[in-house]
Amino acid sequence: MxxxxxxxxxxxxxxxxxxxxxxxxxxxVWNRTRSRIExxxxxxxxxxxxxxxxASQADIAITMVADVNALEAVTRGQDGLLAGLRPGSLLLExxxxxxxxxxxxxxxxxxxxxxxxxxVLGSLQEVERGELHIFVGGAGDDFxxxxxxxxxxxxxxxxxxxxxxxxxxxxxxxxxxxxxGLLGEVLALSGGLGLPQDTAFTVLSRTPLAAxxxxxxxxxxxxxxxxxxxxxxxxxxxxLVTAAGEQAGLELNLLTAAADWLRKAEAAGLGxxxxxxxxxxxxxxxxxxx
Ligand SMILES: NC(=O)c1ccc[n+]([C@@H]2O[C@H](COP(=O)([O-])OP(=O)(O)OC[C@H]3O[C@@H](n4cnc5c(N)ncnc54)[C@H](OP(=O)(O)O)[C@@H]3O)[C@@H](O)[C@H]2O)c1
Numbered sequence: 001m002x003x004x005x006x007x008x009x010x011x012x013x014x015x016x017x018x019x020x021x022x023x024x025x026x027x028x029v030w031n032r033t034r035s036r037i038e039x040x041x042x043x044x045x046x047x048x049x050x051x052x053x054x055a056s057q058a059d060i061a062i063t064m065v066a067d068v069n070a071l072e073a074v075t076r077g078q079d080g081l082l083a084g085l086r087p088g089s090l091l092l093e094x095x096x097x098x099x100x101x102x103x104x105x106x107x108x109x110x111x112x113x114x115x116x117x118x119x120v121l122g123s124l125q126e127v128e129r130g131e132l133h134i135f136v137g138g139a140g141d142d143f144x145x146x147x148x149x150x151x152x153x154x155x156x157x158x159x160x161x162x163x164x165x166x167x168x169x170x171x172x173x174x175x176x177x178x179x180x181g182l183l184g185e186v187l188a189l190s191g192g193l194g195l196p197q198d199t200a201f202t203v204l205s206r207t208p209l210a211a212x213x214x215x216x217x218x219x220x221x222x223x224x225x226x227x228x229x230x231x232x233x234x235x236x237x238x239x240l241v242t243a244a245g246e247q248a249g250l251e252l253n254l255l256t257a258a259a260d261w262l263r264k265a266e267a268a269g270l271g272x273x274x275x276x277x278x279x280x281x282x283x284x285x286x287x288x289x290x
Pocket of ligand 1: 073
């Protein structure tokens with residue numbers, strides 16, 4: 001069993017930490033908002049006064065925070081995680097922060113500390129069930145060392161050298177974000193053409209969008225989007241995708257449009273709703289036109 005420093009106990013991180021405790025690991029936890037670690041303390045986690053303090057006893061450290069700014073805030077500086085990591089320890093960056101942030105982090109590692117990027121596909125239910133897909137980038141022996149810990153959370157897949165996990169995660173989220181935008185526009189078109197939504201869903205059930213249409217139908221019909229993955233985080237991911245495309249010199253027109261919809265939905269006040277609420281924003285235009 002490992003001693004794990006766990007940094008970032010938001011919606012995903014708190015559930016991941018809970019599973020690691022249940023698997024018998026010892027955890028030192030830190031979160032910017034202290035109240036969000038209380039449930040974990042009751043389950044036997046130790047409270048750390050800073051990310052640095054959490055790291056000081058750990059063989060493995062995990063970061064699961066919102067974005068690249070949060071990652072910098074918890075890793076850098078006098079009280080940051082990097083200042084506390086011991087030689088021989090392993091840092092697992094599991095947030096969706098993108099390949100650039102991972103490579104940047106690697107340049108600040110203390111001597112003898114190894115890094116894997118290990119972002120996850122799956123949301124709250126998948127963590128609770130230990131069914132995340134975890135895309136891991138980094139050295140093979142570090143992957144072997146991390147696997148027993150990661151296996152408590154889901155299925156780790158070693159996809160290549162450092163940064164490859166973050167790249168793989170961009171592919172996964174590009175497909176999630178893109179398909180949602182397409183579904184929204186197809187439904188908006190149906191409304192604009194005056195076809196009943198029921199008919200649209202019947203048609204979609206015969207197309208490549210069938211599974212996504214079925215999955216989102218209840219939310220579209222009730223305008224209830226149960227919170228799992230905040231729309232503002234999906235907007236952040238869409239911007240990581242388009243920035244990576246630009247850097248690679250690619251024209252990603254569909255994904256750029258999907259990012260625009262997420263930005264519009266966030267500007268309309270939907271940032272803290274589930275990311276599927278982007279459908280509400282896209283459908284708003286056809287409803288206005290009816
Ligand atoms: N939710 C999902 O379905 C899902 C699925 C796969 C991947 N992800 C990714 O997993 C990561 C976490 O997502 P989540 O849903 O758990 O988000 P969340 O509930 O919003 O939690 C975000 C975490 O980041 C911390 N944080 C934010 N800004 C910070 C800063 N400046 N300094 C220090 N800590 C900061 C928050 O601390 P406070 O508590 O103090 O705000 C919280 O612990 C994100 O990268 C997300 O894209 C999410």
